[in-house]
Amino acid sequence: MAPDPFGTRVLRERVLRAWAESPARFREDANTEEDHALGGYRDRVVIELAQNAADAALRAAAPGRLRLALDSAAAVLTAANTGAPLDAAGVEALSTLRASAKRDEAGAVGRFGVGFAAVVAVTSEPSIASRTGGVAWSQERARELAGGLAGVADELARREGRVPLLRLPFEAEPPPEIPDGFDTVVRLPLRPGAAESVRRQLEQVDAALMLALPALETVEIDVDGGVRVLSAERRQAGLVVVDGRAWQTVEAHGATPGELLEDRPVEERSRASWQVRWALPEDGLPDGTPAVVHAPTPSDERLDLPALLIASFPLAPDRRHVAPGPLTDFLVERAAEAYVDLLKARPAEPRLLDLVPGPVGAGELDARLRRAVRERLPEAALLPVPDDPDGRRMRGLDAMALDAPAPFLDLLAGRAGEEAVVGGLLPPGWSARSPALAALGVRRVELADVVDELAAVDRGPRWWHRVYEALAEASRDALGALPVPLAGEAGRLVRGPRGLLVADGVDPAGLDALGLRFVHPGAVHPLLLRLGAVEAGPRAVLADPAVRAAVEDSFDADDPGAVAEAVLGLVAAARIDPGEEPWLAELALPGDDGDLYPTGELLLPDSPLRTVMAADAPFGVVAPETLERWGAETLTAAGVLDGFALARAEDVNLSGLLDEAETLDLDDEDRWADDVLERIGPQELPPHVPEFQAVRDLELVDDWPAALRLLAAPPWRAAIVEPAHVALYTGHRAVVPSYTAWWLSRRPILDGRRPGEFRLGGNETLAGLYDLAPSGFDEQLLLALGVRTSLADLLDEPGGAQELLDRMGDPGRTVSRVQLGGLWTALADADVTVEPPESVRAVVDGDVEVVDAADALVLDGPDVLPLLAGQPLVIAAQGRDARLAELLDLPLAGDEVPGAVETAGEKRPVPDAVRAVLPDAPETYLAHERLIVDGQDVAWWTRDGEVHASGTGGLARALAWSCGDWAARLLAEAVLRDPDALPVLLAEDDLER
Secondary structure (H helix, E strand, C coil), X not given: CCCCCXXXXXXXXXXXXXXXXXXXXXXXXXXXXXXXXXXXXXXXHHHHHHHHHHHHHHHHCCCEEEEEEEECCCCEEEEEECCCCCCHHHHHHHHCCCCCCCCCCCCCCCCCCCHHHHHHHXXXXXXXXXXXXXXXXXXXXXXXHHHCCCCCHHXXXXXXXXXXXXXXXXXXXXXXXXXXXXXXXXXEEECCCHHHHHHHHHHCCCHHHHHHCCCEEEEEEEECCEEEEEEEXXXXXXXEEECCEEEEEEEEEEECCHHHHCCCCHHHHCCCEEEEEEEEECCCCCCCXXXXXXXXXXXXXXXXXXXXXXXXXXXXXXXXXXXXXXXXXXXXXXXHHHHHHHHHHCCCCHHHHHHCCCCCCCCHHHHHHHHHHHHHHHHCEEEECCCCCCCCEEEXXXXXXXXXXXXXXXXXXXXXXXXXXXXXECCCCCCCCCHHHHHCCCEEEXXXXXXXXXXXXXXXHHHHHHHHHHCCCCCHHHCCCCEEEECCCCCCEEECCCCCEEECCCCHHHHHHHCCCEECHHHCCHHHHHCCCEEECHHHHHCCHHHHHHHHCHHHCCCHHHHHHHHHHHHHHHCCCCCCCHHHHHCEEEECCCCEEEHHHEECCCCCHHHHECXXXXXXXXXXXXXXXXXXXXXXXXXCECCCCEEEEEEEEHHHHHCCCCCCCCCCHHHHHHHHHHHHCCCCXXXXXEEEEEECCHHHECCHHHHXXXXXXXXXXXXXXXXXXXXXXXXXXXXXXXXXXXXXXXXXXECCECHHHEECCCCHHHECCEEECCCCXXXXXXXXXCCECCHHHHHHXXXXXXXXXXXXXXXXXXXXXXXXXXXXXXXXXXCCCCCCXXXXXEEECCEEEEEEHHHCEECCCHHHHHHCCCCCEECCCCCCHHHHHHHHCCCEHHHHCCCCECCCCEEEECCHHHHCCCCCCCCEEEECCCCEECCEECCEECCCCCCEECHHHHHHHHHHHHCCCHHHHHHHHHHHHCHHHHHHHHHHHHHHX
16 A cells, blocks of 8 residues: 555545535535635635745744746646645645644634635645645546445536545645745646636735735745745834835734633634734835735725734634624724834824824724724824924824914924924924824814914014014914014004004104004014005005094194194105095194184185185184194195185995985085985995095085186086996996085076076077076086086986976966977976976967966867867877876867767768878768868868868868878878879978978
């Protein structure tokens, strides 16, 4: 009998006997092997071969080497390794499912004796050889032996000849050749199509395998002659170098408490130790690293943490996922602790934040690991202590992050050679907005809050200048409360630069009386100007609210003269124009009578206003010494009057003027605003005047001829002739009369009468109703004042139609017959409403008279004229009668006569010649020898729906009126009298048209 060092014959006989005694055992073994080969260990042949090699090296206590070679042409995969050779216990383990020979070996990776089942997925003839001998398995030989067993043949047929390959080992004859330098070789002739799967697995072998199997120092991979080598060098402090890339590893291990193993299989309970290892290279996980838990070789358990986890997690029966239970819970906590240790082993640099896990996991285990890690992070000393020479670290709970420019962070933390202002502040580069910092427990503070707290810092002006320089690029929104040291007040800080002054050619010393606030010269920086500080040139200082407040309170000041001296000095230096700063008119200045007056109530000695104002006007004359000290130019710029004062303003709210929410101190300003709002109509948003100007104190004028001569000249003329532009919510602008023009138009300023009572020459439509405007004023000024220009403009003006109607009913006015018809027609055509008049100007038997409105009728057709002898008639152009009757509330003439036709007529055809003139004429008409209506002889009548006519002239008029072409009546009459003259008559009519 041939030698059998591994007892394969005994193993086969035992298995065959068991199958023969119980065919169900055959079925069970077949199903189990198939489950492992096609389930938990599919695509795992390379990993399992490496795992066995690592265990062999561990048993031999020698550096492990593995060579994996794929010969695609021969369809063979071989795996040669160093370490303990194959023995009988090993062969038995390989041939019995879940009966590992390594169960008592500390540190062994293989645990259940099923990993070798992965070869079944790629081969039907695996074999192993060591120096001690060889063993082989054969699908064909196993099938022959199983087929001879009673009760197994049927099951074998059902399985199409597939048997549990690894259950029947054979002595390898001859055994595979072992390469030099190796102790064991596994030879796997590959099934058709399996080579591609093996190639893919070999390509996926990377550093993760070397880290998961520390017993291996070298793995050589040969794919059809192309060789690559993975090597691992394990150094101190957990540093592992794989193919030149350094991996930082952190490991924890220990004995497994017995109570954690109570729900685990017996084979696991004898290996009561646990281990977790994290690995991470300096530059992060390489691309393609499987994002899975290694237990210790890759599982299907997703893990998206940015490091490689190798841990002795218990696996479920599918060998792909971690089994739930107390042991897994325990290892999750240990893995979290080790991960925090991994973070501590990394440099305290901002990229450490990339390793802080987020809250969302790729699966249940990943999520649990993340939660466990994040629970520990706030108490972990991971962050750098500011400016600590020993490199100590602080907890996230003790740290503070600020999103601010780096120079500012250095200044606060004392890294710029100053004493620290804020403790625990993270250095530049640590993003304050990073969610990872929040997970570390770091308190994030806003720049605005830190800036606000700086008001409690006691530093000199130069230090503040450095602060401003450091914050030069920061967002303005966060710097509104930035403290600023003031000049002249030792140590005083104010919050916020807005409104502070930066001296620029101005001596602050001379402005003490105005209460101005200047920035200390040592702290001045361009940032302050960007934040609202103002370069204090004369104009800027003058615009400061403190100056305005000083002017408003100048009458109550301790020294009004000092306030006046400071303000007038600024006015002189700023060289402003009169009225440019209207609030200066409140400055207290002495008059020639020794009393104090507001500047706006003081006149220059030679001001023309002294002669045009009323005697009781509240004006004084400026003191001679003040005039001599400052000169007329400076005083008028400050508000002293040489002529009329001008009021100027921006964005004047018309609604505010109307309800007195704001004021310009102008006479009747609310009435002007009301008039403007009525002109422009309802608006969704309050309209305003972007640029407003007006002449003041007009209500105090006594001599209007002289005053108008002044107002007709610059600069006051512009306030009259230039209209106001009202900004509407739609983005458009409405043009309305200026306040000054509006005010003047309502006062008796022209020969003691309102401007609206006059008209310009050359417009005869309004002759007799309005007098010619006085001479001496140009047309543009008169137009602005409201002097009438045309009938159309009058009717467009609010109230213009009523005024026209009132003047037409005034017996003292004269209106011609031709003029009257045009006026009535224009009123009927206008879109206006009026109060019905008490008297109207009408035509009575051809004459124009003013009559009582109750006696007048609106003429609605010429056919009734013979019936209205002595009747006052209001006559407009054809087609306006109904509109005019409605407007004036007067009856139509046709409605006031019975209109009874009292004679019979003969129906006759309308002559064809007339149709050339009146193509819409009816076919027939009623001819009367004598036409009597309401007892009166008339020439024609059409009001009963028929055309009645007596005579040629009557027929022509009846036809023309019924066709709506009254102007053609004379031409029609001429054609009726002489039809042969039609061509000549039409030609003459063409010339007239």
